[in-house]
Amino acid sequence: MAVYEVYAHPALLRYKTSICTKATLFIFIVLCLTYIPPLLVAYRSQGFWLKRSTYEEQPNVRFQYQILLIAATSTNGDYVAWSTFPNFNTLQGSNLRIPSVSVREDDHNKDGKFDRLNLRLDLPLRAEEQIYSVQMLLTFSYQIFRMSTVLMQTLLYVQHSSSVPGSQLYLNGDLRLQQRVPLGHRGVDTTYNVPVIDGNSPFASTYDLVNIMGSYQERNLTTVLSTPGPVWTVGRAAGTPFQISAVINYPVEPGFWEMVKFAWIQYVSVLLIFIWVFQRVQTFVFQNQILPTVPIPLHKQHQY
Template sequence: MAFYEVYSHPALIRYRSSVCTRATLFVLIVFGLTYIPPLLIAYRSQGFWLKRSTYEEQPVVQFQYQMLMIGATGTAGEFVAWSTFPNFNRLLGNNLRIPSVSVREEDSNQDGKSDRLSLQLAVPLKAGEQIYSIQLLLIFSYQLFRMSTVVMQSLAFIQHSSSVPGSQLFISGDLTLHQRTPLPHRGLHTAYNVSVVDGASPFASAYDLTNIIRAYQERNLTTHLSCPAPVWIVGRAVNAPFQINAEIRYPVESVSYRPGFWEVIKFAWIQYISVLLVFLWLFNRIQTFVFQNQNISQ
């Protein structure tokens, strides 16, 4: 006749001892060796406390329709310029050239956030004028909301020069975020929500690109236009304007931040538990062997 297992259950064996015995001392030593070394191993293996983390977010970027353009027309310091700041334009005198401007922002994935800016400037020139270099400053509103709420004014700076006079400059790049230090994991940050250019100032120093860029680079959060290959086109027709065509994309950004308390604890706890499980299994087997074989007297 064949026999089949119909039921099973483990047998529980309890080992009792008074306080001042070798068995009690052994259990205390095993307890310490089980729980303390995993903590030391996890801590000494680097990265036990999470000090920096990242997340991805599509920023809310809006072009502010504020621009400043300077074009060199010769080697003797001649230039033409224009901006959306009336005080700067009044300082230019005969160097002022008012371009025709076309701006279009596109939301290609229909998520309510702009993904791309298309900008065209046609700069009129006088007879005999040629453009050898161009500098263009564009100002944006830049916002983040997922962790910290960040509201700031940022810029994109376009610059190119050539020994040959051009008829058109084509730029295609990404407006990327740069951080010096991580952001907090929460809170409202509006320290940089001020205009990059002081358009109310009547002084020329307020519109000097050196001063503007120097002050801008002192910030923790900045944006830069990443453009690996600007295209300089030569052969301008007589009386034709100089063209600036820019395509600027607003990519998803990887934002660095300092984690909060519970995120730090969760990260540390996972590392500790992963090592502790090995020690629990090992010392459980050691205790079972010692007490089953009665290797420790009372």
């Protein structure tokens, strides 16, 4: 009669020994060689810890309707100025010029966050006055929430000069976040959620651009205007104001850093190879009784 196989299943053997034996020492060494070398291999292969990573987020930016403007009317130091800070205007005396300002913020994709600021400023001048350079500060409320929660007040500095007097300055650029250190991923960062310009101060030094920008640039988080270059228009007609037109976009910005997830992937990919190798080493050692142990079939463990 022909014999054929109708069913097959693996037989499980358990190898037992006491604690103070060579087999126990062997298992301990195998475990160390299985789990520690993959860690060293992954770490020494460079890039084990992902210390910095970026993601994209649309910041919540709001113009705070604070402006400080200084415009040179000659090459020998004459100027005109204006700001939304009454104490600054009081200090200007005859140099004060009150402009007409219009501001509009647009939300093009209707996501509840503004995408663009449109600003126009018409600065009245006397018949003999010409504009050779412009320095302007704008303040914003800047917030990000997705991975890092940061609430701060920030500044935008606009500057342009020319040897030829102009009639209009046009700007179109992006309000970009600059960071010197990675953003934290825990808690709410409100370190810079304070006024950039102290509008309540009566002292002239408070509104000095060198002092303002010097203090601002010491921060870890700042904003700058990224633009290919302003457009300076010459030929102002007598009696017409000097015009500043600015289109400032609020683009998607990066942030946040993380480490563990990337390192874990590298470690496991190397560990699987070591587990496969050392499982076969252990099987060979114990099946061939290279180290004395007591093999016990699984079905005998349940007999009483």
